[in-house]
Amino acid sequence: MKRINIFPKIIKAIKDPLFIVASTKEKTISVILYMILLVLILTIPTSIVRGVMFSNEMDNLIEAVDNPSFPDFQLKDGKFSIDSDEPIIIEQGKDLKIIIDTEDNHNINNLAGFASGYLLTEDVAIVTMKGQSPAYYNLDTFSSVAYDKTIFVDQLHFIAKIGVFLVPFLFIAYAILNAFFRSLMLLLLGFFLKRMMQLTLKGSELYKMVIYSMTLGFILYELMSIIPLFISMPVSASFLTSLAPVVFFYIPSSTILSRSLRIFKVQQDIENIKKKDLDA
Numbered sequence: 594m595k596r597i598n599i600f601p602k603i604i605k606a607i608k609d610p611l612f613i614v615a616s617t618k619e620k621t622i623s624v625i626l627y628m629i630l631l632v633l634i635l636t637i638p639t640s641i642v643r644g645v646m647f648s649n650e651m652d653n654l655i656e657a658v659d660n661p662s663f664p665d666f667q668l669k670d671g672k673f674s675i676d677s678d679e680p681i682i683i684e685q686g687k688d689l690k691i692i693i694d695t696e697d698n699h700n701i702n703n704l705a706g707f708a709s710g711y712l713l714t715e716d717v718a719i720v721t722m723k724g725q726s727p728a729y730y731n732l733d734t735f736s737s738v739a740y741d742k743t744i745f746v747d748q749l750h751f752i753a754k755i756g757v758f759l760v761p762f763l764f765i766a767y768a769i770l771n772a773f774f775r776s777l778m779l780l781l782l783g784f785f786l787k788r789m790m791q792l793t794l795k796g797s798e799l800y801k802m803v804i805y806s807m808t809l810g811f812i813l814y815e816l817m818s819i820i821p822l823f824i825s826m827p828v829s830a831s832f833l834t835s836l837a838p839v840v841f842f843y844i845p846s847s848t849i850l851s852r853s854l855r856i857f858k859v860q861q862d863i864e865n866i867k868k869k870d871l872d873a
Contacts, residue, residue, distance in 0.1 A: 599630055606808035613805045613853040614860065617798035628772055631808065635770040635815040642819075647760045650709040651753035653689040659746045666693070671736035673715055701727060736778060743791035766805075768790045772811070775838075779803045779846055786851060790858045802853055810846035815843050 605612040614623060657663065663683075666675040673695065675681070681692040690707040692699045693713045704710030704721045712719040752770040783799045786792075816835055 616717040640764040644760040668740040670732040806850035810842035813841040
């Protein structure tokens with residue numbers, strides 16, 4: 594099969610199921626490299642944006658905490674304590690909101706509408722960031738660690754410095770590993786369809802078709818995943834992110850794979866008829 598550049602391949606993989614069928618004749622390593630390159634093209638820009646946003650959020654947090662008016666606090670034996678009898682609420686426009694409430698009078702809904710939010714109670718820490726699902730941390734897991742305000746601020750400075758580089762790297766690495774995982778999940782569907790259609794298709798050939806079938810799914814999912822980075826969504830709507838892989842990746846990918854396998858089935862049946870005619 595004649596080699597073509599990555600962008601024509603992307604277009605053909607989306608528009609032309611015959612191209613996906615013909616990809617069975619490509620080298621497996623070439624198709625896998627296509628998937629990795631596609632993931633890199635889609636995720637590098639957004640990962641850089643995430644890294645910059647993370648660094649900015651850390652700077653905002655440092656500015657709020659490393660302030661003489663911010664009370665001293667301590668995390669010891671898995672319990673958080675602070676030198677204040679009243680809940681502390683700090684807001685920086687719509688960029689940051691910090692709530693420290695050891696009486697549990699606030700919840701995660703109080704962080705809605707902010708680019709980043711932190712809710713700290715006596716036993717739990719909740720972190721929300723735009724474009725990500727809320728993270729919950731049980732402070733009991735830090736029972737062997739002792740923190741105070743000075744140590745915490747020093748670590749925030751360190752995290753802010755490396756975050757602009759580390760976050761993009763981790764995001765890209767996760768995206769590549771996730772792409773392989775999704776390709777294997779789609780391959781299971783491919784084996785089911787192969788058996789149902791009685792296709793004479795090798796596993797490696799099927800996997801090549803799977804990878805090209807995922808092209809549109811990768812693009813749609815990545816486009817939808819960047820929306821929360823720029824548009825604030827209610828925290829209560831975060832469950833919708835769990836549906837995104839199904840709606841924007843698996844449904845389009847499985848539809849394209851199924852259509853391509855049906856075309857392969859037609860070609861296979863035509864070849865079988867030709868063979869029977871020759872034998873006759």
